Amino acid sequence: MIVNSSLDEVKKRESALKIIKEIINNEGRDSLYDVTGLSGGFIASDEELNLLETYVGPAIFEDELQIVGKEHLGGEKVLAVNRTSSGILASILALVKKGEHVSHFLAEFPAHPSIPRSCEIVGASYDEFVEIDKFTIPENSSLVVITGSTMDHKVIDEDLFKEVIDMAHEKDVPVLVDDASGARLRTAVFKQNKATELGADLVVTSTDKLMPGPRGGLMAGREDLINEVKIKANQFGLEAQPPLILAMVNAIKNYTEDNLVKAISRKEEFFNLLSKKYEMFEKTPTGVNVSELSLKKQLKKLDIKTELSDKDCCFLWAMILLKDYGIITIPAVGMPGASVSIRFDLSTQDVIDMNLNQLYEKIDSSFEKLLILSQDIEKSKELIFY
Structure with a gap:
């Protein structure tokens, strides 16, 4: 090997x-012929580039990201992070404690490694499922994760999507959707609803996947949970910097x-x-x-x-x-x-x-x-x- x-x-x-x-x-x-579907891009004018300072950039572009981000993902509040994996880590750091459990439902094994790795960091147990009949949410669960579209673009059925969300909410467990490419693949190709419209509490997507944006992560969802995740993102340097925020704004504006x-x-x-x-x-x-x-x-x-x-x-x-x-x-x-x-x-x-x-x-x-x-x-x- x-x-x-x-x-x-x-x-x-x-x-x-x-x-x-x-x-x-x-x-x-x-x-070069990039056929990954992750080629992304960085759309910016000269005038915008001149504003990419540590504090000036966020002051100018974060408000605009709230507007276009909520249009793209729904939810009450938006958060820009360095990568989708950063958003997943920040969410688990914020919502999951040592000894608690995370249940994950997806269309096909394996899960993106950032999810079990993040659980390992906080000392949480973790299970993943591809069959709804076997899906369980133990009593010590503090988070349920759903992958909307796998790394190989296998998409979860919308009825199963909603069923898992309902199961979690019956136990008062919040739901995080890893919709890295799914936020566009599910909605544009499979005509599914946005994760937040299906009842998800948090969703994170990759702004370079199937859209002309940078390698970054965009989160949306309940304001109270986004605030908790934002604290952890800032504490550990997982938040997106001004150039990413600018490029995310323009990527969403240019996405078709x-x-x-x-x-x-x-x-x-x-x-x-x-x-x-x-x-x-x-x-x-x-x-x-x-x-x-x-x-x-x-x-x-x-x-x-x-x-x-x-x-x-x-x-x-x-x-x-x-x-x-x-x-x-x-x-x-x-x-x-x-x-x-x-x-x-x-x-x-x-x-x-x-x-x-x-x-x-x-x-x-x-x-x-x-x-x-x-x-x-x-x-x-x-x-x-x-």
Whole structure:
């Protein structure tokens, strides 16, 4: 196994960023194709940039964030944090004590690692469930978490969403919704209601996921709970700084559902194109995906034997896609614990108008290289830790 620790994942990510820098320096930004669905952006005018001082920035932009943030997420009050994971940590620090319990319901395992890790920090017990019949809220529970859309874009059914919220409220337990991408995916593609409209007490979303914003987290919900979370965020430096707040405001103002809707119409064509040769691709709401298990099955069908682990195969393919074809996927650039599924999101700006045959050829060629390189452990390691 090449990547077998969080440190290895950090080193792998550093390698990917090094490759990205080389491509930009040698070939320019147009030679990169970010298909993560997390590409985000930073929209700001020169006049706004001149206001990004420690205290001037929040004075100018926080009030505006309250307005646009509540339009986007609902709720009584909004809080900007450094990342979605920061909001999750701050919420658990504020609402959960040692010896208490957190129950988590999601559409598919695993949960985002920030949730169980935050519970571990405060000394709380933790369970996660994907079946409503098995979902429980023990008497010592102080928080219920719902994931609206998983890391691989599996979306929870709205009826189950509401049922879990009702179960929690029957026991007077507040509900935090991890709606990192779901705040847009659920509402734009699946026509679901906002988490706060379904009764959630808190919701947090990632402002770079499926929208043109920065890598940051935006929270909304009950004012009393947001205030408690804000205290912890400020105590531990988890709050968003002025540049993030500005970029969040402009991201929400510039967000439209158009790219998501267009991606839905193109994914069927792309999936059919890929499926003529491969069985490993699965549809996502806005593109296609290859899971760790699906890749393993495809390699087995082709009678490809390798000493690489299943996860290493995902990482290796992602690095081939990046270095040789300029295609950025999550396994290459993701943080430790991120999904190793290789997702091609067609809603991203880099490929929204790209010829699908051209994208297919890049993916097909990269997979052929994976078949060859996976036979050489040392060369595979050299690329992953470039």
